[in-house]
Amino acid sequence: MRNEKKKKIGILGGNFNPVHFAHLMLADQALQALNLDQVWLMPEYLPPHVDEKETIAASHRIAMLELAIEGNPHLALELGEIERKGKSYTFDSLSVLTAAHPDMEFYFIIGSDMVDYLPKWYRIDELMQMVQFVAFKREDVVNKSPYPVLWIEAPVMPLSSTLIRQMFKDKRTPNYLLPASVIAYIKKNQLYQ
Numbered sequence: 001m002r003n004e005k006k007k008k009i010g011i012l013g014g015n016f017n018p019v020h021f022a023h024l025m026l027a028d029q030a031l032q033a034l035n036l037d038q039v040w041l042m043p044e045y046l047p048p049h050v051d052e053k054e055t056i057a058a059s060h061r062i063a064m065l066e067l068a069i070e071g072n073p074h075l076a077l078e079l080g081e082i083e084r085k086g087k088s089y090t091f092d093s094l095s096v097l098t099a100a101h102p103d104m105e106f107y108f109i110i111g112s113d114m115v116d117y118l119p120k121w122y123r124i125d126e127l128m129q130m131v132q133f134v135a136f137k138r139e140d141v142v143n144k145s146p147y148p149v150l151w152i153e154a155p156v157m158p159l160s161s162t163l164i165r166q167m168f169k170d171k172r173t174p175n176y177l178l179p180a181s182v183i184a185y186i187k188k189n190q191l192y193q
Helices: 021-033 058-069 081-084 090-100 124-130 161-167 182-190
Strands: 007-014 038-043 074-076 106-109 131-137 149-153
Touching: 007 021, 007 090, 021 038, 021 058, 021 074, 021 106, 021 131, 021 149, 038 058, 038 081, 058 074, 058 182, 074 106, 081 090, 124 131, 131 161
Parallel strands: 007 038, 007 106, 038 074, 106 131, 131 149
Antiparallel strands: none
């Protein structure tokens, strides 16, 4: 029997409201730094945070993600949280993914700011058995965590979806902050007015 190497898959979760170049850059840098086979962008249906964010319909966020990753075979969509509906807990998503893909090794990509919150994540101890957490360093600061986190470096891009939504609201086009195809989609569908 051949011993086949497991495929290495990165998961970048988020609201993607809208997706922008910082999201895509982080996915790409994780892919390269960890020699991953692919990074799956996983839009959440409903964030599990106490301070619930307002978001647009999942269909719009999916359409924008599809446009943003078009033509890049290393980036794909994972829509399990959207299809399940309800609150999006990483534990639930990874339980489904690890059961469905025993031939894959998963790397969950988070920002350095999320490392502090890991102890508060839903069923974190069990989650740690399913996935390797990966965080991006910001400057030389490495947040201490009681959980094993793989740290990688990437340029810091202080770009947020909140800023982009505000620009659209202010009738300014956020050129060079997100793909032109996504900007065109937002304008055509009159999102973030």
